[in-house]
Amino acid sequence: MLVDTFGRKIEYIRISVTKQCNFRCQYCMPDTPEDFLDSSMIPLDKTLEFLKIAINEGIKKIRITGGEPLLRDDLSDFISSLRAYSPSVELALTTNGFFLKKYAKILKDSGLDRLNVSLDTLKENRLKLISKRDALPNVLEGLQEAKKVGLPIKINMVPLKGVNDDEVLDMLEFCLENGFILRYIEFMENSHANSSLKGLNEREILALISQKYTLSPIEKQTIGPAKSFRLENGGVFGIIAPHNDDFCKSCNRIRLTSEGTICPCLYYQEAVSAREAILSGDITAMKEALKLSVHNKPEKNQWDNEQNQHSARAFYYTGG
Template identity: 65%
Template structure:
């Protein structure tokens, strides 16, 4: 069992399999050239699978595959299949922009994928282009439909940004509800790689908008999860992930590993553990030691807050670590 110095059990690892992405979202990597390519330092997925099996042996119960855009890795189903065969009880999930999902949904499901989180920041084609620099809405919606068809469990993620898509809070809620898909609003997390001047909606602002049309009540904070869960009168459930709140980190149960083998104990901080030599050497002891070190290095909380100073803005690149 992996337990950090604050008594939290760490049983969830997020695995970035690539820094590459076919979108250039304003809140993530808007100024990165479209021909950006720095993937020659990738850990081979076969070696990453070996590390993940050790992590499972140490107590990891959930694995989420992220990027960049993970569906750009054509051997992704092989990684999922390897993990699923080793430990069928471990939940395997994926976070994707869904642009390529229609093509891969069935093979991912057959390999052992259970869940997928899909970014959907607008239902207007021109806004998707503005946000992501990609004419992608049609492909995203087709990917959602195909994922439902093959039986993947889906959550939609929306990042509301003032002056860009904040007038679609209700529209996306109603879209998700119409498809019986869970929605998570995610507060924009300030970072130095995002477009200058972005202002996200905080939890209270999102709730105020929803309340104008739908009565709701708080059900609970997810056990060992980042979201607060709310329910409408018709029993539709949605969540808000609010890293600016004081209680966001109290039940954090996750660490992250990048495609280059760097283990990040916290999404906010740059501090990390270089596990690449251990993974490439296939040394069980060294991989286990790196995993344990990262857990012991996990900080108590991030510094995202309402009064964040300029010099406190996170330098973490989300496309590098995964969100």
């Protein structure tokens, strides 16, 4: 069992399998060169051995992220191996959805449990503005294919003032119509994002939805970052609000980067390198690095907008 110094049981690890992405989203990596390559990626068979140790130590949920994880052509074999090792571990994946039409059935057959798809707009030109890619038709087709093969889907939307804040309700209704669960994510300031961006906070998002719907909060049944709300028509949505004081109280997550660094918190610069241990297959050293990262997990993140303390580590590096 992995328990940090504040009594939180760590049961969830997010792993970035690559820093590479085919999008250049304004809130993540807008200025990253188009020819950027993740030359330090750890082979997935080596990552698998680390995750086996993590599962043995009490990890119950693994989320695969990037960058864009579907750029790894060996990803389905990796998922199959994880599923074979632990039939009970929850396996999820976060993607921008661009390649989803091609891979949805393969992911389902490999043993993936669920998907999160990042989608900030239903307008084609607007998605071009946000991601610098003509991607909306691909993403929508991918969503329908994933739905067809039976993968449960959550949609992640980052509402930005003057960019897509007029689609808060449109996105909610799109998800309700398609059986997806929408999660609004407050924009997380970081030094790699477009500095002119301003996000909507939880209060502002709820105010927009309340203009049309009556809603009520749902008491948390499980540990997780999202606050859930129910509409009078039975629809459900969530908000992830990392700027709130209570966001970190129940955090049960650590993160592994594609190059083998274990980050105890998205908004916390200190980290533990497990790279050499993973590459060499040193079981004792991998276990020590895992336990040290849990021990180092801070009580709360270091985000402070008033003091201009933002994440200096890129989200495509840590896995968002």
